[in-house]
Amino acid sequence: MGTIAIGEKRMSHPLEITNLVKRFGGLTATDDISFHVEQGQSVGLIGPNGAGKTTIFSLIMGELRQNSGTIRLYGEDIGGLSTPARIKRGVSRTYQVPRPFGEMSVVENIRVGLMPDSIWKMITQGPDREREIELALSVGFSENDLNRRPDELSMGDLRKLEMARTMATDPSVMLLDEVFAGLTKGEIAQIGELIQQMRRDGMTFLIVSHDLKALEPLIDSAIAINYGSKIAEGDYADVISDPDVRSSYLGVA
Amino acid sequence: MGLRWYHFALWAGFIILMYAMPDLVSKGTLRTFIFANFLAIFAISWDVLSGRTGYISFGHPFLIGIGAYTTAILTKRFDVAIEISIPIAVVVTMIGSTLFILPALRIRGSYFALVTLAFMELIYQLVQVIRPDLTGGTRGMSGIETLTRGAVNGYYMSLSLMLAVAISMWLLMRTRVGTALSAIGMNEDSVQGSGLSTTRLKLFAFLTGAFVAGLGGAFYVHYLGSIAPRALFDINFVFTIIVAALIGGSSTIIGPMVGAFFLTYLLEYLRPFLPGAERYFIYGGIALIIYIYQPKGIYAVVMQAWERLRSGKSA
Ligand SMILES: Nc1ncnc2c1ncn2[C@@H]1O[C@H](COP(=O)(O)OP(=O)(O)OP(=O)(O)O)[C@@H](O)[C@H]1O
Ligand SMILES: [Mg+2]
Secondary structure, three states: HHHHHHHHHHHHHOOEEEEEEEEOOEEEEEEEEEEOOOOEEEEEEEEEOOOOHHHHHHHHOOOOOOOOOEEOOEEEEEOOHHHHHHHHHOOEOOOOOOOOOOOOOHHHHHHHHOOOOOOHHHHOOOOOOEEEEEEEHHOOOOOOOOOOHHHOOHHHHHHHHHHHHHHHHOOOOEEEOOOOOOOHHHHHHHHHHHHHHHOOOOOOOEEOOHHHHHHHHHOOEEEEOOOEEEEEEEEHHHHHHHHHHHHHHHOOO | OOHHHHHHHHHHHHHHHHHHHHOOOOOOHHHHHHHHHHHHHHHHHHHHHHOOOOOOOOOOOHHHHHHHHHHHHHHHHHHOOHHHHHHHHHHHHHHHHHHHHHHHHOHHHHHHHHHHHHHHHHHHHHHHHOOOOHOHHHEEEEOOOOOOHHHHHHHHHHHHHHHHHHOOOOOOHHHHHHHHHHHHHHOOOHHHOOOOOOOOOHHHHHHHHHHHHHHHHHHHHHHHOEOHHHHHOHHHHHHHHHHHHHOOOOOHHHHHHHHHHHHHHHHHHHHOOOOOOOHHHHHHHHHHHHHHHHOOHHHHHHHHHHHHHHHHHHO
């Protein structure tokens, strides 16, 4: 299976979504969406509030199940897998509303992300303290922050923690949901630089952000959605000047 | 695991003190200590299963009872040797605990507690209805083979078992698996989102908790030499276990152990003044006061004092 999987990996896209549909009762939150992200590419996913961006992330991660359509990761249909199984295959996300472990320090939060999904290894192998600290510092925490608890952290810090915990699962495809919301200019620059660094290292991204100024330099192309449907796709400049996008998203005709 | 010199010193001091106890106290007091040792084992078991994960078990006597009945029936009715029947009892208890995973897949909080409570009721009814010739029905069983004779031996046996359980569980929970189980109690979805199978982790907590409960239940029945279903499958017993764990400080292993001794002595000292069930009101009240003062229990109170002492010294 090894060689075939590698061959497949080279030929197929890291992430490929086909005719994805998700309904909440009468509301179609994801309406026949198809797109793919190529190896090492960074794609921006934009749309107004309630457009269905977060829902797509939850479907990719298996936190919600689609009504129909397929989600492929490196060619493999992951639609039936559990969330941890998908993470093991290399996809990981941040949450728009940070969800830290409330009574754990910054390093302990990261420790959970770094853990292998094997109880035996959890018991027999100690934590990788160097890697924990390295991850914490890479997202912009200072040495003093390492033992802070979530209730002592600002929104910006909580977003950094989300980033670090997501990076800790060692993904090759990262889904970032509003990582810039609530951050200061300095923090935005820092996280932006981190994303650029990971792009240079070959990471594949799907990034949701309302902060278009921060988003633009971080993406190769963009997808715009509204009411669960894809309304434009392509170069960021083309997407953003698309009349449908302008009227729906920017509120200008 | 981050073990420091004072961990060794504290455990060594505690072990020496406990083993010296038969020379220091009366036989009557020693019998109270024996009960405290067993309660400590049950409270530690509860802590392993519920303390970190937040899946509150109200059905611990269900697990303890499986262990106790299995070995009692095997030894008394089928003449199986104790060395064989106890391991079998532990395994059967662990198998029984997998029933807990069914509600734990879907529900948390008070509903989980209620379902586990129902397990206890269920087994209480079952031992009366199914094969009373084996279980002894409502009257239970007596004349079960005992492991020890006399208070001193009983004390050493229960103490050794309690210490083995306490130290091994304390070490286990200091590894990353303890961190992962705590994480489940704080935010189960985020544990999934960190790539860890929470079902497997919960099952591990249940199996380990059941291992301890089954072991404790089996040894307890071979200490007592009898089994009384009405006392075993009793809501008061459930509360005694949970209050011991909470008063001491859950998710610390040490806390439940300390809490078990505290509670046993509290009940014992109240006995001359309040012979009846009123005692339970008093301990409920004391538990409440401690809980209001420090929800994390005696363990946290001691830790805070220790921290203050250390910072006072260094300042
Ligand atoms: N679990 C759910 N149950 C019912 N409806 C939901 C659920 N999750 C999302 N929705 C609805 O689906 C639609 C899409 O929501 P989603 O959170 O995906 O939007 P979004 O693009 O991420 O919005 P925002 O920019 O505000 O984060 C919204 O109308 C929302 O109310
Ligand atoms: Mg959203």
